[in-house]
Amino acid sequence: xxxxxxxxxxxxxxxxxxxxxxxxxxxxxxxxxxxxxxxxxxxxxxxxxxxxxxxxxxxxxxxxxxxxxxxxxxxxxxxxxxxxxxxxxxxxxxxxxxxxxxxxxxxxxxxxxxxxxxxxxxxxxxxxxxxxxxxxxxxxxxxxxxxxxxxxxxxxxxxxxxxxxxxxxxxxxxxxxxxxxxxxxxxxxxxxxxxxxxxxxxxxxxxxxxxxxxxxxxxxxxxxxxxxxxxxxxxxxxxxxxxxxxxxxxxxxxxxxxxxxxxxxxxxxxxxxxxxxxxxxxxxxxxxxxxxxxxxxxxxxxxxxxxxxxxxxxxxxxxxxxxxxxxxxxxxxxxxxxxxxxxxxxxxxxxxxxxxxxxxxxxxxxxxxxxxxxxxxxxx
Numbered sequence: 001x002x003x004x005x006x007x008x009x010x011x012x013x014x015x016x017x018x019x020x021x022x023x024x025x026x027x028x029x030x031x032x033x034x035x036x037x038x039x040x041x042x043x044x045x046x047x048x049x050x051x052x053x054x055x056x057x058x059x060x061x062x063x064x065x066x067x068x069x070x071x072x073x074x075x076x077x078x079x080x081x082x083x084x085x086x087x088x089x090x091x092x093x094x095x096x097x098x099x100x101x102x103x104x105x106x107x108x109x110x111x112x113x114x115x116x117x118x119x120x121x122x123x124x125x126x127x128x129x130x131x132x133x134x135x136x137x138x139x140x141x142x143x144x145x146x147x148x149x150x151x152x153x154x155x156x157x158x159x160x161x162x163x164x165x166x167x168x169x170x171x172x173x174x175x176x177x178x179x180x181x182x183x184x185x186x187x188x189x190x191x192x193x194x195x196x197x198x199x200x201x202x203x204x205x206x207x208x209x210x211x212x213x214x215x216x217x218x219x220x221x222x223x224x225x226x227x228x229x230x231x232x233x234x235x236x237x238x239x240x241x242x243x244x245x246x247x248x249x250x251x252x253x254x255x256x257x258x259x260x261x262x263x264x265x266x267x268x269x270x271x272x273x274x275x276x277x278x279x280x281x282x283x284x285x286x287x288x289x290x291x292x293x294x295x296x297x298x299x300x301x302x303x304x305x306x307x308x309x310x311x312x313x314x315x316x317x318x319x320x321x322x323x324x325x326x327x328x329x330x331x332x333x334x335x336x337x338x339x340x341x342x343x344x345x346x347x348x349x350x351x352x353x354x355x356x357x358x359x360x361x362x363x364x365x366x367x368x369x370x371x372x373x374x375x376x377x378x379x380x
Contacts (some may be wrong), residue, residue, distance in 0.1 A: 001127060001170045003308035005257075005347070008264040011271045012299040013309060018125045018268035029283035029290055032317060034310035039125040046149040048222035050132065053147055053235055053244045057081050058112040058133070064142060065135050065233055065248040073138045079110035084117070085202065086098075089128040092117035097179055103136040104183070104226065111136035118175035123265040131172045141227040144172045145235065152236045152245045162249065170254035174262070176228045183320045184225025230255060271297065302330050336360050 003013055004309045016023055027034045039174040050332065053061050062076035062307040088094040103111040119126045133145040138354040150161045230252045235369050253284035264305035279293050294314070301315040301324070309315075323342040326333050337360040339345045354361035 005261040008261045010300040015271045025283040027310045030314045032314035068248045081112045093119045108138045113371045119243040120175040124267040143229045144169050144232040147235045166251045167255045170251045170258045175267040221256040
């Protein structure tokens, strides 16, 4: 989801995700194995920390939600923790929606959904998502909880890791908003009495463990859609201990950006219709056939892909071979306008090609002249 949202113009990534292709296996079969993955130690440590946070029916987790996000509510001395077991992702998604509806039938109570399953429409195909937890407040509003194993040192954390967690949570919030919209559209009496909130302007995503609790929403209105809070709870180990600490993170900006990027994705059906008949992406295919199948779908490589996509090394090698300026990054690509290859750029700088009235060509020639002057001065 992060890779798709960060690069909505990449048809290759969209079709492979839509077809459910194992991209790590595909990258290995293409001869450019992915560097993605966590160590077994990191996974074990993360799972142990999450279990500690959710122990005793999620008492500590709910205490943190109350402290950081909803101090005006009654303390969560007791909460519903429903069983979300079901067959397959569709069954778990339906069970999650059922329990969210059931929570509306218990106004004034806290509900903790442990690893619920959500579905989000991505380019015409459902993507199944599994947040660490979703908390239903006594006022009927919903909060996404992200549990991470990186530490909060003196109330602050690595901004890059916090940003990644915020983008991840933004996807969960979008999926929850779809569930809330469906519940709000149900006949009165089924969806229950849940709060409706006005849209908020975009904001930043500060991480501050001392941030004040979110203001209490307006009273619930019968038949309204539940309110999905745009401040999520990020739970991490405190300093160098294994004790949980939490911060309220405003993800309105990430949510708005992700929503726009997902809306820009080309529908998977349109991409599939443009493929040659019989195109297959199975890693079991001969290398030549597999490479031809992958290259039949256009990619939009950028250096940022290296941190989000398993096929980034393969696409980078092809981009370099073709001399594409996207290898230099999106800012350089945007500045160079219609000059799409490094060869075109160098030819324009030397005055061998390009329209002199083109601002990009004029800037390149000016830069080349300044470089020549500097080299000449250095040689004197």
